[in-house]
Amino acid sequence: MPVIKKLWAKNKYAIFFLSPWFVGVMVFGAIPMLVSLYLSFTNYDLIQNRTWVGTANYAEMFLDDARYKKAVMVTLKYVFFGVPLVLAFSLSVALLLNRGIRGLSVYRAVYYIPSLLGGSVAIAILWRQVFGRDGLFNQVLAVFGIEGTSWISNPSYALYTLIALKVWQFGSPMVIFLAGLRQIPRDVYESSSIDGAGKIQQFFTITLPLLTPIIFFNMVMQMINAFQAFTQAYVIGGGSGGPLDSILFYTLYLYQKAFQEFQMGYASAMAWMLLAIIAVCTAVLFLTAKKWVYYES
Protein backbone atom coordinates (compact mmCIF):
# COMPACT_ATOMS: atom_id res chain seq x y z
CA MET A 1 0.00 0.00 0.00
CA PRO A 2 2.63 2.54 -0.94
CA VAL A 3 0.01 4.93 -2.36
CA ILE A 4 -1.87 5.17 0.90
CA LYS A 5 1.36 5.53 2.82
CA LYS A 6 2.41 8.35 0.52
CA LEU A 7 -0.96 10.06 0.82
CA TRP A 8 -0.81 9.78 4.59
CA ALA A 9 2.71 11.16 4.73
CA LYS A 10 1.70 14.12 2.61
CA ASN A 11 -1.59 14.84 4.33
CA LYS A 12 -1.29 13.82 7.96
CA TYR A 13 -0.86 17.38 9.25
CA ALA A 14 -3.59 18.75 7.02
CA ILE A 15 -5.90 16.05 8.36
CA PHE A 16 -5.05 17.05 11.89
CA PHE A 17 -5.71 20.75 11.30
CA LEU A 18 -8.74 20.35 9.09
CA SER A 19 -10.59 17.59 10.91
CA PRO A 20 -12.84 19.85 13.05
CA TRP A 21 -13.75 21.90 10.00
CA PHE A 22 -14.24 18.81 7.85
CA VAL A 23 -16.56 17.18 10.39
CA GLY A 24 -18.44 20.48 10.67
CA VAL A 25 -18.82 21.04 6.96
CA MET A 26 -20.01 17.46 6.49
CA VAL A 27 -22.32 17.11 9.50
CA PHE A 28 -23.73 20.65 9.49
CA GLY A 29 -23.25 21.61 5.84
CA ALA A 30 -23.06 19.15 2.95
CA ILE A 31 -25.11 16.28 4.38
CA PRO A 32 -27.92 18.50 5.77
CA MET A 33 -28.09 20.22 2.40
CA LEU A 34 -28.70 16.95 0.59
CA VAL A 35 -31.09 15.76 3.30
CA SER A 36 -33.16 18.93 3.06
CA LEU A 37 -33.33 18.53 -0.71
CA TYR A 38 -34.64 15.01 -0.15
CA LEU A 39 -37.06 16.18 2.57
CA SER A 40 -38.50 18.77 0.21
CA PHE A 41 -40.06 15.90 -1.73
CA THR A 42 -41.63 14.36 1.38
CA ASN A 43 -44.15 15.06 4.10
CA TYR A 44 -42.54 14.84 7.49
CA ASP A 45 -43.64 16.08 10.89
CA LEU A 46 -40.58 14.94 12.87
CA ILE A 47 -42.50 12.14 14.63
CA GLN A 48 -44.33 9.98 12.14
CA ASN A 49 -42.78 8.33 9.11
CA ARG A 50 -41.78 10.31 6.10
CA THR A 51 -43.94 9.87 3.02
CA TRP A 52 -42.64 10.57 -0.45
CA VAL A 53 -44.90 13.08 -2.17
CA GLY A 54 -42.85 13.94 -5.24
CA THR A 55 -43.14 17.56 -6.26
CA ALA A 56 -46.38 18.10 -4.31
CA ASN A 57 -44.78 20.56 -1.89
CA TYR A 58 -43.47 22.69 -4.74
CA ALA A 59 -46.81 22.48 -6.54
CA GLU A 60 -48.63 23.60 -3.43
CA MET A 61 -46.22 26.50 -2.98
CA PHE A 62 -46.69 27.81 -6.49
CA LEU A 63 -50.35 27.01 -7.06
CA ASP A 64 -52.34 26.82 -3.86
CA ASP A 65 -50.61 28.57 -1.01
CA ALA A 66 -51.76 32.18 -0.90
CA ARG A 67 -49.64 32.91 2.18
CA TYR A 68 -46.55 31.68 0.34
CA LYS A 69 -47.23 34.11 -2.50
CA LYS A 70 -47.78 36.85 0.04
CA ALA A 71 -44.48 36.02 1.75
CA VAL A 72 -42.60 36.15 -1.55
CA MET A 73 -44.18 39.48 -2.48
CA VAL A 74 -43.48 41.01 0.94
CA THR A 75 -39.86 39.87 0.83
CA LEU A 76 -39.28 41.03 -2.75
CA LYS A 77 -40.75 44.43 -1.92
CA TYR A 78 -38.51 44.64 1.14
CA VAL A 79 -35.44 43.77 -0.93
CA PHE A 80 -36.22 45.99 -3.92
CA PHE A 81 -37.05 49.05 -1.83
CA GLY A 82 -34.65 48.46 1.02
CA VAL A 83 -31.41 47.60 -0.76
CA PRO A 84 -31.31 50.54 -3.23
CA LEU A 85 -32.22 52.95 -0.42
CA VAL A 86 -29.46 51.55 1.80
CA LEU A 87 -26.97 51.92 -1.05
CA ALA A 88 -28.13 55.47 -1.84
CA PHE A 89 -27.87 56.60 1.77
CA SER A 90 -24.58 54.86 2.47
CA LEU A 91 -22.94 56.20 -0.67
CA SER A 92 -24.23 59.77 -0.22
CA VAL A 93 -23.13 60.00 3.40
CA ALA A 94 -19.77 58.40 2.59
CA LEU A 95 -19.19 60.99 -0.12
CA LEU A 96 -20.03 63.83 2.28
CA LEU A 97 -17.80 62.41 5.00
CA ASN A 98 -14.98 61.98 2.50
CA ARG A 99 -14.71 65.73 1.90
CA GLY A 100 -11.92 66.05 4.43
CA ILE A 101 -14.09 67.00 7.38
CA ARG A 102 -12.82 67.03 10.95
CA GLY A 103 -14.02 64.47 13.44
CA LEU A 104 -14.51 61.86 10.74
CA SER A 105 -14.11 58.98 13.17
CA VAL A 106 -16.86 60.39 15.42
CA TYR A 107 -19.31 60.80 12.54
CA ARG A 108 -18.42 57.37 11.22
CA ALA A 109 -19.03 55.84 14.64
CA VAL A 110 -22.41 57.55 15.08
CA TYR A 111 -23.58 56.41 11.65
CA TYR A 112 -22.26 52.92 12.20
CA ILE A 113 -23.86 52.27 15.60
CA PRO A 114 -27.35 51.50 14.18
CA SER A 115 -25.81 48.75 12.02
CA LEU A 116 -24.18 47.26 15.05
CA LEU A 117 -27.30 47.21 17.19
CA GLY A 118 -30.02 47.05 14.52
CA GLY A 119 -30.37 43.28 14.37
CA SER A 120 -31.14 42.91 18.06
CA VAL A 121 -34.45 42.26 19.76
CA ALA A 122 -34.00 45.48 21.73
CA ILE A 123 -34.06 47.63 18.60
CA ALA A 124 -37.10 45.79 17.25
CA ILE A 125 -38.85 46.59 20.53
CA LEU A 126 -37.83 50.22 20.20
CA TRP A 127 -39.12 50.30 16.61
CA ARG A 128 -42.44 48.88 17.69
CA GLN A 129 -42.83 51.82 20.03
CA VAL A 130 -41.46 54.50 17.69
CA PHE A 131 -44.01 53.63 14.99
CA GLY A 132 -46.88 52.74 17.31
CA ARG A 133 -49.96 54.92 17.76
CA ASP A 134 -48.50 56.84 20.72
CA GLY A 135 -45.02 56.46 19.38
CA LEU A 136 -42.15 58.87 18.94
CA PHE A 137 -42.79 59.25 15.21
CA ASN A 138 -46.36 60.42 15.73
CA GLN A 139 -45.24 62.77 18.48
CA VAL A 140 -42.86 64.37 16.01
CA LEU A 141 -45.61 64.55 13.37
CA ALA A 142 -47.93 66.17 15.91
CA VAL A 143 -45.49 69.05 16.21
CA PHE A 144 -46.22 69.76 12.54
CA GLY A 145 -49.94 69.35 13.12
CA ILE A 146 -50.13 65.99 11.37
CA GLU A 147 -52.12 63.26 13.02
CA GLY A 148 -50.47 59.90 12.45
CA THR A 149 -51.85 56.40 12.59
CA SER A 150 -50.45 53.28 14.20
CA TRP A 151 -47.93 52.54 11.47
CA ILE A 152 -47.03 49.12 12.84
CA SER A 153 -50.59 47.80 12.89
CA ASN A 154 -51.66 49.32 9.58
CA PRO A 155 -51.24 46.78 6.76
CA SER A 156 -50.47 49.53 4.25
CA TYR A 157 -47.56 50.91 6.23
CA ALA A 158 -46.16 48.11 8.41
CA LEU A 159 -43.67 46.91 5.80
CA TYR A 160 -42.36 50.44 5.29
CA THR A 161 -41.46 50.71 8.98
CA LEU A 162 -39.30 47.62 8.47
CA ILE A 163 -37.77 49.08 5.33
CA ALA A 164 -37.04 52.21 7.38
CA LEU A 165 -35.34 50.00 9.96
CA LYS A 166 -33.25 48.44 7.19
CA VAL A 167 -32.27 51.84 5.83
CA TRP A 168 -31.46 53.03 9.34
CA GLN A 169 -28.66 50.44 9.31
CA PHE A 170 -26.81 51.88 6.31
CA GLY A 171 -23.66 52.34 8.40
CA SER A 172 -21.83 49.16 7.53
CA PRO A 173 -21.92 49.57 3.73
CA MET A 174 -21.03 53.21 4.35
CA VAL A 175 -17.86 52.16 6.17
CA ILE A 176 -16.95 49.98 3.18
CA PHE A 177 -17.61 52.89 0.79
CA LEU A 178 -15.43 55.17 2.89
CA ALA A 179 -12.59 52.67 2.73
CA GLY A 180 -13.07 52.44 -1.04
CA LEU A 181 -13.02 56.21 -1.49
CA ARG A 182 -9.69 56.36 0.31
CA GLN A 183 -8.23 53.90 -2.19
CA ILE A 184 -8.75 56.29 -5.10
CA PRO A 185 -5.38 57.93 -5.63
CA ARG A 186 -5.26 61.73 -5.24
CA ASP A 187 -3.20 62.26 -8.36
CA VAL A 188 -6.01 61.00 -10.60
CA TYR A 189 -8.09 63.97 -9.48
CA GLU A 190 -5.16 66.34 -9.74
CA SER A 191 -4.30 65.43 -13.31
CA SER A 192 -7.94 65.63 -14.36
CA SER A 193 -8.39 69.09 -12.88
CA ILE A 194 -5.29 70.19 -14.79
CA ASP A 195 -7.15 68.94 -17.84
CA GLY A 196 -9.98 71.26 -16.85
CA ALA A 197 -12.50 68.80 -15.38
CA GLY A 198 -14.99 70.24 -12.89
CA LYS A 199 -16.05 68.66 -9.63
CA ILE A 200 -19.24 67.19 -11.03
CA GLN A 201 -17.49 65.90 -14.11
CA GLN A 202 -14.84 64.31 -11.87
CA PHE A 203 -17.49 62.57 -9.81
CA PHE A 204 -19.01 60.92 -12.87
CA THR A 205 -15.76 60.13 -14.68
CA ILE A 206 -13.50 59.15 -11.76
CA THR A 207 -15.22 58.59 -8.40
CA LEU A 208 -18.28 56.71 -9.53
CA PRO A 209 -16.58 54.35 -12.03
CA LEU A 210 -13.83 53.49 -9.54
CA LEU A 211 -16.44 52.81 -6.86
CA THR A 212 -18.58 50.48 -8.99
CA PRO A 213 -16.86 47.28 -7.76
CA ILE A 214 -17.66 48.32 -4.18
CA ILE A 215 -21.22 49.32 -5.07
CA PHE A 216 -21.58 45.89 -6.62
CA PHE A 217 -20.13 44.11 -3.58
CA ASN A 218 -22.42 46.01 -1.20
CA MET A 219 -25.39 45.39 -3.43
CA VAL A 220 -24.86 41.63 -3.49
CA MET A 221 -24.21 41.37 0.26
CA GLN A 222 -27.13 43.61 1.20
CA MET A 223 -29.45 41.69 -1.08
CA ILE A 224 -28.46 38.28 0.27
CA ASN A 225 -28.93 39.53 3.83
CA ALA A 226 -32.24 41.24 3.08
CA PHE A 227 -33.72 38.03 1.68
CA GLN A 228 -32.99 36.35 5.01
CA ALA A 229 -34.30 39.06 7.35
CA PHE A 230 -36.18 37.56 10.27
CA THR A 231 -35.77 38.93 13.80
CA GLN A 232 -37.25 42.37 13.23
CA ALA A 233 -40.37 41.08 11.48
CA TYR A 234 -40.79 38.39 14.11
CA VAL A 235 -40.59 40.75 17.07
CA ILE A 236 -42.54 43.61 15.50
CA GLY A 237 -45.31 41.33 14.25
CA GLY A 238 -45.37 39.28 17.45
CA GLY A 239 -44.35 36.17 15.49
CA SER A 240 -47.47 36.23 13.36
CA GLY A 241 -46.74 38.05 10.13
CA GLY A 242 -48.31 41.30 11.23
CA PRO A 243 -51.61 42.86 10.13
CA LEU A 244 -53.00 40.94 7.13
CA ASP A 245 -49.60 39.22 6.81
CA SER A 246 -48.16 42.52 5.64
CA ILE A 247 -44.76 41.75 7.20
CA LEU A 248 -44.77 38.00 6.62
CA PHE A 249 -41.13 37.68 5.56
CA TYR A 250 -40.09 34.56 3.71
CA THR A 251 -38.01 33.22 6.58
CA LEU A 252 -40.78 34.03 9.04
CA TYR A 253 -43.24 31.93 7.07
CA LEU A 254 -40.62 29.19 6.79
CA TYR A 255 -40.21 29.29 10.56
CA GLN A 256 -43.98 29.03 11.07
CA LYS A 257 -44.23 26.07 8.69
CA ALA A 258 -41.31 24.23 10.30
CA PHE A 259 -41.61 24.99 13.99
CA GLN A 260 -45.26 25.86 14.54
CA GLU A 261 -46.98 23.56 12.05
CA PHE A 262 -44.15 20.98 11.93
CA GLN A 263 -44.34 20.64 8.15
CA MET A 264 -40.65 19.87 7.78
CA GLY A 265 -40.96 18.74 4.16
CA TYR A 266 -42.77 21.87 3.07
CA ALA A 267 -40.34 24.08 4.98
CA SER A 268 -37.40 22.32 3.29
CA ALA A 269 -38.97 22.95 -0.11
CA MET A 270 -39.31 26.61 0.90
CA ALA A 271 -35.65 26.71 1.93
CA TRP A 272 -34.55 25.35 -1.43
CA MET A 273 -36.76 27.85 -3.25
CA LEU A 274 -35.15 30.61 -1.18
CA LEU A 275 -31.72 29.37 -2.22
CA ALA A 276 -32.90 29.33 -5.86
CA ILE A 277 -34.34 32.85 -5.64
CA ILE A 278 -31.16 34.21 -4.07
CA ALA A 279 -29.00 32.36 -6.59
CA VAL A 280 -31.01 33.69 -9.55
CA CYS A 281 -30.96 37.28 -8.26
CA THR A 282 -27.21 37.06 -7.60
CA ALA A 283 -26.61 35.58 -11.05
CA VAL A 284 -28.63 38.37 -12.66
CA LEU A 285 -26.56 40.95 -10.79
CA PHE A 286 -23.35 39.27 -11.93
CA LEU A 287 -24.55 39.27 -15.54
CA THR A 288 -25.43 42.96 -15.46
CA ALA A 289 -22.13 43.65 -13.71
CA LYS A 290 -20.29 43.30 -17.03
CA LYS A 291 -22.21 46.34 -18.26
CA TRP A 292 -21.59 48.71 -15.41
CA VAL A 293 -18.87 47.48 -13.04
CA TYR A 294 -15.47 48.88 -13.86
CA TYR A 295 -12.48 46.63 -13.33
CA GLU A 296 -8.97 47.89 -13.73
CA SER A 297 -7.10 45.59 -16.02
Place this chain on the structure above:
Amino acid sequence: MPYRKSRSKWMIYVIVTAFALVMIYPLLWMISSSFKPQSIIFRDMGLWPTSFTLENYKAGWRGVSGISFTTFYINTLMIVALAIIGNILTCSMAAYAFSRIDFTLKKTLFAAMLATIMLPYHVVLIPQYMIFHQLGWINTYYPLIVPKFLATDAFFIFLMVQFIRGLPQELDQAAIVDGCNPIQIYKRITLPLLQPALVTTSIFTFIWTWNDFFSQLIYISTPRLFTISLGLRMFLDSEGTSNWGSMFAMSTLSLVPVFLFFIFFQRLIIDGISTSGLKG
Protein backbone atom coordinates in the same frame (compact mmCIF):
# COMPACT_ATOMS: atom_id res chain seq x y z
CA MET B 1 -13.46 81.54 -4.05
CA PRO B 2 -12.11 80.78 -0.53
CA TYR B 3 -15.33 82.22 0.88
CA ARG B 4 -17.46 79.93 -1.23
CA LYS B 5 -15.31 76.97 -0.38
CA SER B 6 -15.58 77.50 3.36
CA ARG B 7 -19.30 78.06 3.05
CA SER B 8 -19.82 74.78 1.21
CA LYS B 9 -17.71 73.01 3.83
CA TRP B 10 -19.81 74.57 6.54
CA MET B 11 -22.93 73.25 4.79
CA ILE B 12 -21.49 69.73 4.83
CA TYR B 13 -20.97 69.93 8.59
CA VAL B 14 -24.56 71.08 9.06
CA ILE B 15 -25.94 68.27 6.91
CA VAL B 16 -23.90 65.41 8.36
CA THR B 17 -24.44 66.61 11.92
CA ALA B 18 -28.18 67.11 11.54
CA PHE B 19 -28.58 63.78 9.84
CA ALA B 20 -26.47 62.01 12.46
CA LEU B 21 -28.72 63.48 15.16
CA VAL B 22 -31.85 62.25 13.40
CA MET B 23 -30.29 58.81 13.07
CA ILE B 24 -29.25 58.51 16.67
CA TYR B 25 -32.28 60.24 18.17
CA PRO B 26 -34.46 57.11 18.64
CA LEU B 27 -31.63 55.45 20.56
CA LEU B 28 -31.03 58.45 22.80
CA TRP B 29 -34.76 58.81 23.31
CA MET B 30 -35.02 55.16 24.37
CA ILE B 31 -32.22 55.61 26.89
CA SER B 32 -33.75 58.78 28.27
CA SER B 33 -37.25 57.26 28.37
CA SER B 34 -35.94 54.35 30.40
CA PHE B 35 -35.36 56.87 33.22
CA LYS B 36 -38.77 58.51 32.90
CA PRO B 37 -41.80 57.52 34.95
CA GLN B 38 -44.15 55.33 32.91
CA SER B 39 -46.86 58.01 32.86
CA ILE B 40 -44.87 60.58 30.89
CA ILE B 41 -43.06 58.41 28.30
CA PHE B 42 -45.73 58.94 25.68
CA ARG B 43 -46.13 62.63 26.32
CA ASP B 44 -42.49 63.56 26.35
CA MET B 45 -40.44 63.39 23.18
CA GLY B 46 -37.60 65.36 24.72
CA LEU B 47 -34.34 63.80 25.78
CA TRP B 48 -34.03 65.25 29.25
CA PRO B 49 -36.34 63.50 31.75
CA THR B 50 -38.44 66.11 33.54
CA SER B 51 -38.67 63.72 36.43
CA PHE B 52 -36.08 61.03 36.95
CA THR B 53 -36.61 57.49 38.23
CA LEU B 54 -34.74 54.18 38.45
CA GLU B 55 -37.97 52.28 39.04
CA ASN B 56 -38.07 50.98 35.44
CA TYR B 57 -34.69 49.31 35.94
CA LYS B 58 -35.60 47.80 39.30
CA ALA B 59 -38.93 46.50 38.04
CA GLY B 60 -37.50 45.33 34.72
CA TRP B 61 -34.55 43.46 36.20
CA ARG B 62 -36.93 41.24 38.17
CA GLY B 63 -37.89 39.80 34.78
CA VAL B 64 -40.78 37.45 34.21
CA SER B 65 -42.28 34.68 36.35
CA GLY B 66 -39.51 34.65 38.90
CA ILE B 67 -36.61 34.55 36.44
CA SER B 68 -34.59 37.72 36.59
CA PHE B 69 -32.31 39.24 34.00
CA THR B 70 -29.35 38.02 36.06
CA THR B 71 -30.12 34.55 34.72
CA PHE B 72 -30.45 35.78 31.13
CA TYR B 73 -27.12 37.61 31.33
CA ILE B 74 -25.27 34.64 32.82
CA ASN B 75 -26.74 32.32 30.17
CA THR B 76 -25.83 34.62 27.31
CA LEU B 77 -22.31 35.28 28.58
CA MET B 78 -21.69 31.55 28.89
CA ILE B 79 -22.82 30.84 25.34
CA VAL B 80 -20.83 33.79 24.01
CA ALA B 81 -17.65 32.73 25.83
CA LEU B 82 -17.81 29.17 24.54
CA ALA B 83 -18.63 30.33 21.00
CA ILE B 84 -15.56 32.58 21.03
CA ILE B 85 -13.27 29.78 22.25
CA GLY B 86 -14.65 27.40 19.64
CA ASN B 87 -14.29 29.85 16.77
CA ILE B 88 -10.79 30.92 17.71
CA LEU B 89 -9.50 27.40 18.10
CA THR B 90 -11.01 25.58 15.16
CA CYS B 91 -11.18 28.41 12.61
CA SER B 92 -7.50 29.19 13.17
CA MET B 93 -6.58 25.52 12.72
CA ALA B 94 -8.47 25.32 9.43
CA ALA B 95 -7.06 28.67 8.30
CA TYR B 96 -3.51 27.49 9.05
CA ALA B 97 -3.99 24.37 6.92
CA PHE B 98 -5.51 26.33 4.03
CA SER B 99 -2.76 28.93 4.00
CA ARG B 100 0.42 27.09 5.02
CA ILE B 101 0.10 23.36 4.33
CA ASP B 102 0.08 21.69 0.95
CA PHE B 103 -2.37 18.80 0.72
CA THR B 104 -4.47 16.75 -1.69
CA LEU B 105 -7.64 18.44 -3.01
CA LYS B 106 -6.65 21.71 -1.38
CA LYS B 107 -8.23 23.91 -4.05
CA THR B 108 -11.50 21.97 -4.06
CA LEU B 109 -11.83 22.04 -0.28
CA PHE B 110 -10.96 25.72 -0.16
CA ALA B 111 -13.66 26.48 -2.74
CA ALA B 112 -16.13 24.40 -0.72
CA MET B 113 -15.23 26.40 2.38
CA LEU B 114 -15.84 29.70 0.55
CA ALA B 115 -19.16 28.42 -0.80
CA THR B 116 -20.45 27.71 2.70
CA ILE B 117 -20.03 31.40 3.56
CA MET B 118 -22.66 32.37 1.03
CA LEU B 119 -25.02 29.49 1.79
CA PRO B 120 -28.33 30.57 3.38
CA TYR B 121 -28.66 28.99 6.81
CA HIS B 122 -32.22 27.86 6.04
CA VAL B 123 -31.09 25.22 3.56
CA VAL B 124 -29.40 23.25 6.35
CA LEU B 125 -31.70 24.35 9.16
CA ILE B 126 -34.19 21.49 9.26
CA PRO B 127 -31.76 18.55 8.94
CA GLN B 128 -29.59 20.21 11.59
CA TYR B 129 -32.63 20.44 13.81
CA MET B 130 -33.33 16.75 13.19
CA ILE B 131 -29.76 15.82 14.15
CA PHE B 132 -30.00 17.75 17.41
CA HIS B 133 -33.45 16.30 18.00
CA GLN B 134 -32.07 12.76 17.56
CA LEU B 135 -29.24 13.52 19.96
CA GLY B 136 -31.71 14.81 22.54
CA TRP B 137 -30.03 18.22 22.43
CA ILE B 138 -33.17 20.32 21.91
CA ASN B 139 -33.55 22.76 24.77
CA THR B 140 -29.85 22.62 25.62
CA TYR B 141 -27.01 24.93 24.60
CA TYR B 142 -25.22 22.24 22.57
CA PRO B 143 -26.84 23.24 19.24
CA LEU B 144 -25.60 26.79 19.80
CA ILE B 145 -22.07 25.84 20.87
CA VAL B 146 -20.97 22.54 19.31
CA PRO B 147 -21.04 23.87 15.70
CA LYS B 148 -18.62 26.62 16.77
CA PHE B 149 -16.12 23.94 17.79
CA LEU B 150 -16.39 22.53 14.27
CA ALA B 151 -15.42 25.76 12.48
CA THR B 152 -18.84 26.28 10.93
CA ASP B 153 -18.42 30.08 10.85
CA ALA B 154 -16.41 29.82 7.66
CA PHE B 155 -16.22 33.56 7.35
CA PHE B 156 -13.65 33.70 10.12
CA ILE B 157 -11.57 31.00 8.40
CA PHE B 158 -11.50 33.24 5.34
CA LEU B 159 -10.55 36.25 7.46
CA MET B 160 -7.67 34.35 9.08
CA VAL B 161 -6.47 32.84 5.79
CA GLN B 162 -6.16 36.37 4.41
CA PHE B 163 -4.24 37.38 7.50
CA ILE B 164 -1.85 34.41 7.55
CA ARG B 165 -1.06 34.89 3.85
CA GLY B 166 0.18 38.34 4.76
CA LEU B 167 2.60 37.00 7.38
CA PRO B 168 6.23 36.48 6.35
CA GLN B 169 7.08 32.87 5.44
CA GLU B 170 10.70 33.20 6.62
CA LEU B 171 9.80 32.52 10.24
CA ASP B 172 8.12 29.25 9.28
CA GLN B 173 11.09 28.22 7.18
CA ALA B 174 13.51 29.00 9.96
CA ALA B 175 11.40 26.92 12.32
CA ILE B 176 11.39 24.00 9.87
CA VAL B 177 15.20 24.20 9.71
CA ASP B 178 15.20 24.05 13.51
CA GLY B 179 13.18 20.86 13.27
CA CYS B 180 9.70 22.10 14.13
CA ASN B 181 6.73 20.23 12.72
CA PRO B 182 3.62 22.09 11.49
CA ILE B 183 1.83 21.66 14.81
CA GLN B 184 4.68 23.36 16.64
CA ILE B 185 4.87 26.11 14.02
CA TYR B 186 1.14 26.72 14.37
CA LYS B 187 1.39 26.90 18.13
CA ARG B 188 4.59 28.90 18.51
CA ILE B 189 4.63 31.15 15.46
CA THR B 190 1.35 31.47 13.62
CA LEU B 191 -1.03 31.66 16.55
CA PRO B 192 0.85 34.46 18.37
CA LEU B 193 1.20 36.45 15.12
CA LEU B 194 -2.45 35.87 14.29
CA GLN B 195 -3.56 37.72 17.40
CA PRO B 196 -5.17 40.74 15.66
CA ALA B 197 -7.33 38.46 13.52
CA LEU B 198 -8.23 36.42 16.59
CA VAL B 199 -9.33 39.58 18.38
CA THR B 200 -11.47 40.60 15.39
CA THR B 201 -12.98 37.12 15.33
CA SER B 202 -13.76 37.32 19.05
CA ILE B 203 -15.37 40.73 18.72
CA PHE B 204 -17.66 39.72 15.89
CA THR B 205 -18.48 36.37 17.47
CA PHE B 206 -19.41 38.28 20.60
CA ILE B 207 -21.63 40.77 18.78
CA TRP B 208 -23.34 38.23 16.54
CA THR B 209 -23.97 35.72 19.29
CA TRP B 210 -25.19 38.43 21.62
CA ASN B 211 -27.62 39.77 19.00
CA ASP B 212 -28.59 36.33 17.70
CA PHE B 213 -32.25 35.47 17.94
CA PHE B 214 -33.24 32.89 15.35
CA SER B 215 -31.23 29.85 16.47
CA GLN B 216 -31.86 30.61 20.14
CA LEU B 217 -35.58 30.85 19.42
CA ILE B 218 -35.58 27.48 17.70
CA TYR B 219 -33.51 25.52 20.17
CA ILE B 220 -34.28 26.98 23.59
CA SER B 221 -37.77 26.83 25.08
CA THR B 222 -37.33 26.72 28.86
CA PRO B 223 -37.34 30.24 30.32
CA ARG B 224 -34.62 29.29 32.80
CA LEU B 225 -32.26 28.71 29.86
CA PHE B 226 -33.27 31.88 28.01
CA THR B 227 -30.71 34.30 26.64
CA ILE B 228 -31.12 38.07 26.68
CA SER B 229 -32.80 38.09 23.26
CA LEU B 230 -35.30 35.44 24.32
CA GLY B 231 -35.76 37.05 27.73
CA LEU B 232 -36.59 40.39 26.14
CA ARG B 233 -39.03 38.73 23.76
CA MET B 234 -40.76 36.94 26.65
CA PHE B 235 -40.83 40.18 28.60
CA LEU B 236 -42.48 41.93 25.65
CA ASP B 237 -45.06 39.15 25.33
CA SER B 238 -45.98 39.14 29.01
CA GLU B 239 -45.96 42.86 29.67
CA GLY B 240 -47.46 43.64 26.29
CA THR B 241 -47.39 47.33 25.58
CA SER B 242 -48.36 48.20 29.10
CA ASN B 243 -44.92 48.62 30.58
CA TRP B 244 -42.76 50.48 28.10
CA GLY B 245 -40.61 51.97 30.84
CA SER B 246 -39.23 48.62 31.95
CA MET B 247 -39.07 47.37 28.35
CA PHE B 248 -36.88 50.32 27.45
CA ALA B 249 -34.76 49.90 30.56
CA MET B 250 -34.02 46.24 29.79
CA SER B 251 -33.56 46.92 26.08
CA THR B 252 -31.05 49.64 26.89
CA LEU B 253 -29.16 47.36 29.25
CA SER B 254 -29.08 44.61 26.64
CA LEU B 255 -27.34 46.95 24.20
CA VAL B 256 -24.72 48.17 26.67
CA PRO B 257 -22.21 45.28 26.27
CA VAL B 258 -22.22 45.51 22.46
CA PHE B 259 -21.91 49.27 22.70
CA LEU B 260 -18.95 49.01 25.11
CA PHE B 261 -17.26 46.50 22.80
CA PHE B 262 -17.64 48.98 19.99
CA ILE B 263 -16.16 51.83 22.02
CA PHE B 264 -13.12 49.79 23.05
CA PHE B 265 -12.48 48.03 19.74
CA GLN B 266 -13.72 50.66 17.31
CA ARG B 267 -10.56 50.57 15.20
CA LEU B 268 -10.54 46.80 14.82
CA ILE B 269 -14.26 46.67 14.05
CA ILE B 270 -14.05 49.40 11.40
CA ASP B 271 -10.93 47.81 9.89
CA GLY B 272 -12.62 44.42 9.90
CA ILE B 273 -15.57 45.76 7.93
CA SER B 274 -13.46 47.90 5.61
CA THR B 275 -11.02 45.19 4.62
CA SER B 276 -13.20 42.13 4.40
CA GLY B 277 -16.76 43.38 4.09
CA LEU B 278 -17.80 41.77 7.35
CA LYS B 279 -21.41 42.61 7.86
CA GLY B 280 -21.80 44.58 11.03
